[in-house]
Amino acid sequence: MAHSSRGSAKAIPWFLFAAGGTVTAFVLPVMLIVTNLGFFPSAMSYEGMSGFLSWWIVKLAVLGILTLGLWHAAHRLRVCAHDFGIRADELVAWIVYSAAGFGSVAAAVALLMI
Amino acid sequence: MTATRTIQLEVLRYRPEQDAKPFFQTYAVPVEDEWVVLDALNYVKDELDRTLSYRWSCHMFVCGSCGMMINGEPKLACKAFMQDYPSGKIRVEPLSNFPIERDLVIVQDDFVEKLTAVKPYLLPKQDKTVEQGEYLQTPAELKKYKQYSLCINCLCCYAACPQYGLEPSFIGPAALTLAHRYNTDSRDAGPEARGDLVAAHEGVWACSFVGACSQVCPKDVDPAGAIQQAKLYSALNFVTGMVKGDK
Amino acid sequence: MRVETADIIIVGAGGAGLRAAIAVAEADPNVSIALVSKVYPMRSHTCAAEGGAAGVIKSNDKLDYHFDDTVAGGDWLTDQDAVELFVNEIPKELTQMEHWGCPWSREGDGHVAVRPFGGMKIMRTWYASDKTGFHMLHTLFQTSLKYPSIKRFDEFFTTDLLVEDGRCGGITAIEMRTGQLRTFRGKAVIVCSGGAGRVFPFTTNGAIKTGDGMAMAYRAGVPLKDMEFVQYHPTGLPGTGILLTEGCRGEGGYLLNKDGYRYLQDYGLGPATEKPVLKAMELGPRDRLSQAFWHEEKKGRTIPTKWGSVIHLDMRHLGEKLINERLPLVRDLSRNYVNADPVTDLVPVRPVVHYMMGGISTDINGATTVDGLYAAGECACVSINGANRLGSNSLGELLVFGARAARHAVEYVKTARPMTDAAATAQASDVENRIAALYKRTSGKERVPALRQQMTMSMEEGCGIYRDEVSLKATCDVVAEVRARFKDVALEDKSYVYNTDLFQTLELGCMIEVAQALVVSAIERKESRGAHQRLDYVQRDDVNYLKHSMAYYNPNGDPRIDYLDVVITKSQPAERVYGAAAGGQVTA
Amino acid sequence: MSAATTDTANPRKPYVRPISKTSWFLTSARYKSYMVHEVSSIFVALYMIQLVAGLFYLAAGPEEWESYLAFLRSPVVILLTLVGLVFFVIHTTSWFKAVPQATRIMRGEEVLPGKILVTAHYGIWAAVSLFVIILAWVA
Ligand SMILES: Cc1cc2nc3c(=O)[nH]c(=O)nc-3n(C[C@H](O)[C@H](O)[C@H](O)COP(=O)(O)OP(=O)(O)OC[C@H]3O[C@@H](n4cnc5c(N)ncnc54)[C@H](O)[C@@H]3O)c2cc1C
Ligand code: SF4
Ligand code: F3S
Numbered sequence A: 001m002a003h004s005s006r007g008s009a010k011a012i013p014w015f016l017f018a019a020g021g022t023v024t025a026f027v028l029p030v031m032l033i034v035t036n037l038g039f040f041p042s043a044m045s046y047e048g049m050s051g052f053l054s055w056w057i058v059k060l061a062v063l064g065i066l067t068l069g070l071w072h073a074a075h076r077l078r079v080c081a082h083d084f085g086i087r088a089d090e091l092v093a094w095i096v097y098s099a100a101g102f103g104s105v106a107a108a109v110a111l112l113m114i
Numbered sequence B: 001m002t003a004t005r006t007i008q009l010e011v012l013r014y015r016p017e018q019d020a021k022p023f024f025q026t027y028a029v030p031v032e033d034e035w036v037v038l039d040a041l042n043y044v045k046d047e048l049d050r051t052l053s054y055r056w057s058c059h060m061f062v063c064g065s066c067g068m069m070i071n072g073e074p075k076l077a078c079k080a081f082m083q084d085y086p087s088g089k090i091r092v093e094p095l096s097n098f099p100i101e102r103d104l105v106i107v108q109d110d111f112v113e114k115l116t117a118v119k120p121y122l123l124p125k126q127d128k129t130v131e132q133g134e135y136l137q138t139p140a141e142l143k144k145y146k147q148y149s150l151c152i153n154c155l156c157c158y159a160a161c162p163q164y165g166l167e168p169s170f171i172g173p174a175a176l177t178l179a180h181r182y183n184t185d186s187r188d189a190g191p192e193a194r195g196d197l198v199a200a201h202e203g204v205w206a207c208s209f210v211g212a213c214s215q216v217c218p219k220d221v222d223p224a225g226a227i228q229q230a231k232l233y234s235a236l237n238f239v240t241g242m243v244k245g246d247k
Numbered sequence C: 001m002r003v004e005t006a007d008i009i010i011v012g013a014g015g016a017g018l019r020a021a022i023a024v025a026e027a028d029p030n031v032s033i034a035l036v037s038k039v040y041p042m043r044s045h046t047c048a049a050e051g052g053a054a055g056v057i058k059s060n061d062k063l064d065y066h067f068d069d070t071v072a073g074g075d076w077l078t079d080q081d082a083v084e085l086f087v088n089e090i091p092k093e094l095t096q097m098e099h100w101g102c103p104w105s106r107e108g109d110g111h112v113a114v115r116p117f118g119g120m121k122i123m124r125t126w127y128a129s130d131k132t133g134f135h136m137l138h139t140l141f142q143t144s145l146k147y148p149s150i151k152r153f154d155e156f157f158t159t160d161l162l163v164e165d166g167r168c169g170g171i172t173a174i175e176m177r178t179g180q181l182r183t184f185r186g187k188a189v190i191v192c193s194g195g196a197g198r199v200f201p202f203t204t205n206g207a208i209k210t211g212d213g214m215a216m217a218y219r220a221g222v223p224l225k226d227m228e229f230v231q232y233h234p235t236g237l238p239g240t241g242i243l244l245t246e247g248c249r250g251e252g253g254y255l256l257n258k259d260g261y262r263y264l265q266d267y268g269l270g271p272a273t274e275k276p277v278l279k280a281m282e283l284g285p286r287d288r289l290s291q292a293f294w295h296e297e298k299k300g301r302t303i304p305t306k307w308g309s310v311i312h313l314d315m316r317h318l319g320e321k322l323i324n325e326r327l328p329l330v331r332d333l334s335r336n337y338v339n340a341d342p343v344t345d346l347v348p349v350r351p352v353v354h355y356m357m358g359g360i361s362t363d364i365n366g367a368t369t370v371d372g373l374y375a376a377g378e379c380a381c382v383s384i385n386g387a388n389r390l391g392s393n394s395l396g397e398l399l400v401f402g403a404r405a406a407r408h409a410v411e412y413v414k415t416a417r418p419m420t421d422a423a424a425t426a427q428a429s430d431v432e433n434r435i436a437a438l439y440k441r442t443s444g445k446e447r448v449p450a451l452r453q454q455m456t457m458s459m460e461e462g463c464g465i466y467r468d469e470v471s472l473k474a475t476c477d478v479v480a481e482v483r484a485r486f487k488d489v490a491l492e493d494k495s496y497v498y499n500t501d502l503f504q505t506l507e508l509g510c511m512i513e514v515a516q517a518l519v520v521s522a523i524e525r526k527e528s529r530g531a532h533q534r535l536d537y538v539q540r541d542d543v544n545y546l547k548h549s550m551a552y553y554n555p556n557g558d559p560r561i562d563y564l565d566v567v568i569t570k571s572q573p574a575e576r577v578y579g580a581a582a583g584g585q586v587t588a
Numbered sequence D: 001m002s003a004a005t006t007d008t009a010n011p012r013k014p015y016v017r018p019i020s021k022t023s024w025f026l027t028s029a030r031y032k033s034y035m036v037h038e039v040s041s042i043f044v045a046l047y048m049i050q051l052v053a054g055l056f057y058l059a060a061g062p063e064e065w066e067s068y069l070a071f072l073r074s075p076v077v078i079l080l081t082l083v084g085l086v087f088f089v090i091h092t093t094s095w096f097k098a099v100p101q102a103t104r105i106m107r108g109e110e111v112l113p114g115k116i117l118v119t120a121h122y123g124i125w126a127a128v129s130l131f132v133i134i135l136a137w138v139a
């Protein structure tokens, strides 16, 4: 059916959106407090952070959060653009998903460099 | 019958044969506390203005005829109680997002076509003749879809859903919910048999989970929930389809 | 004038009309169907039915028991051949509904559940919580969407039947959103237009139940049968007349007078047991219960309210879980409309006009005296209900006889001769002129709401639960007067798009005809039987009145009343027994 | 006039009320609150970018990391952080609120009550947050 190919193209991003929404809901508020508000100087010190991120399991978790967070945000931004009256949905989708893909790869690269 | 108070009923009028566009007309209506907004409209129709048109029948919130905007909210006029409008002013308009045929009467062809398109009928899993008796279904299996079978097609949810207003090709909350109702019925062969209109662009994916549909639904059908579950089904279906390589 | 054609035209898309349409489509997909309804199908009043549909399915039950309950419940004014057919076919029809997806309530093992109902000796009423009619209607409507041969004409108001030489060849109907009159030509017409409760002021019936189809058939020369039998349901909410299903009592609710006393035990329905016993107390038949209310009111043992006297329905002992599961709508309605939560409060109720036992006279195939004209559902009278319908028999009736009428019509159209063009055109243009005259008439002296109110009020006063010669005559005069004055009404709304003034006017015209047939039949029946109770003739009179009343239309005066024999096959008239003597099963 | 009861002229003229594609959400409180949680995605996106950038700074060495921390201390970032925090909490609460709608769990014959699901989510949220804070504390 003509419908299905067009429509189901939303299935995968939606999965990532939904998974990302759940993960971000649990972790983002507390992460933001830790990283951005200066309450935890030793954890945020170079030694603290690089030590923490030397664990593979931590790298993986961080990568997971970043990837899902990016895809979550990307998908919602696409809907947002539509809601604000921007009707170039295909273009918007291409931009936001590419950005999320690029960001995910970048995160992986950075994590490998640490 | 002594009227306890008089309200100002502002009604959006539109008479296609005379009016270029809709306008508000105000009626002073003596009302009883036990009344619903529909009673006030019936008072206008009988006593004040025979030219006012609106739909109604059952007066017991089950036929789904009398959906309209009451003070900006999609509601059934027979379930909008006077006591809840103490201010003495009630504004009544036809359901949002639909063309106005006349006064409070909307054009609802679009919904009926969409309902037809989603195949809202049982596509049985198992073939059984009437002589062989009923399909078995446990109370738990019944409960799984029961809530979604309670839709009275009043269209309040369509009036509340901005995505339908913006993109009328969207199949919309009630029709999708009814598709989901059959998809989750233990007697039904399920989503695959129903085709994939539900999973199409104008199906579940056009819903951005505003949730307004469920908030206004007079029957607690929760179309928003049904659609989100249908998204999960469709997505899983798509993925398993990909794995099996048949998409 | 635009002409639509179909082999079979069905007027009304409620339970009966939809069942008929599906039956035609399944019998022969090449037979074209026009399904014409003044409301979208799912708005039809079948949606309001709450309690359930009776059909023998459990192993402790027998077709004969259902037969006996129905015949006795109808005070032997039932046609027993029709009842026999009905009880045989209904289990299949209800199973068919199940196969179409109807969400029947279930037992733990997955079989459909049944509940007790008034006047039934054994639990046999299938139900879908307390929204049975709603689920049946939506199941039928949604299923009907499968069949390409069913062409729907939603919101088309049928005005007349086209009849030539005792043969029906179509209808005329107004497309409501344009005001345009159309002719529908077909070889058979099945009228499924529902009841006429609106001829009374206080009724459980929706605004659309104005007896249009009855009036159409009546005007076309088909007799209306047994019109004097009007069912009052014992438990309507005061003020609105909204129904609280018999299921409330089936599940074990009590009726209490102002002293908190279960007064039904004083009216031959006792003893008052704690658990409900079938065919006793609150599970007696509707006519008896409504009559008992009338007596209590006369004795000053009811509770006066602004909306008339009430008694109390007590469901508090049933508990919240059961009420939520089996009677959720009842709870919703009571809380909203009378501010009483059945879980904790007594709910005020009073008898309310509910159902017309009478209607368009048909045989067991739904055929009328006019060839090609069929009727089914509440508008028809195949005489399975007799003088008093048992609750939960009419949802079954509309399935069984909707389908039968349809199958018979499918056979009929194979050989039927169509009506001549000349006759069809002539009749349609008569209708057109009649409607045009309504538009043209300026400043009519009479107003539709006032006439309607005058007529309905007098029906309640003179033709209610109890009647006598004097009250009936008075009502008869009022109806005749209203009928005369109706000729002077003018439309106050002269527009064409969705003109509800026009439709209310046409509906009032139909209601007046139905009311007249009703009152005159009631005057002529000088006995008390079932729902027809006369204070001046208190006994049942089988010698003179074990017969159906047949009211024939008279354009210029009272209808002519004739009689037709009742079909009796295996159950001779006897006394109706309820209470301890009826030997009903103890429920649950 | 009787002509209009035949089909000489169609008197219909359905009226379509205009909807603004760019400001529809201002028409009801319900839509506004929906837009607020949609807009939270902007902050999620910004924060994700910040974190990915942070990783690169960390990889680049202590000095670069220090400059990153200094950036985080700038008033604009602090302000954005505080606003973002509000949006994140809105995202979390609205997400949890929707959970029972999107997932129906049957427990025997009954649908698991939504309240239990929501409460469980809040419980996990508290636990996760506490865990992260302790982790940050002991570091
Ligand atoms: C509140 C309530 C509760 C009930 N509960 C039960 C119960 O529990 N069990 C039970 O067995 N029975 C019950 N009944 C009775 C039963 O519901 C009805 O008798 C039955 O539903 C009637 O169905 P129908 O198809 O004949 O008519 P309806 O469903 O009333 O349909 C009539 C159709 O005819 C159409 N129509 C009418 N006039 C015109 C016209 N002029 N032009 C075009 N179309 C027209 C209408 O649009 C509608 O589609 C109940 C009735 C009521 C009112
Ligand atoms: S889902 Fe609710 S609001 Fe929507 S049509 Fe059905 S009953 Fe009405
Ligand atoms: S309001 Fe509309 S966007 Fe989805 S959740 Fe309801 S259908």
Ligand code: FES
Pocket: B056, B057, B058, B059, B060, B061, B062, B063, B064, B065, B066, B067, B076, B077, B078, B079
């Ligand atoms: S009149 Fe039927 S839902 Fe309001």
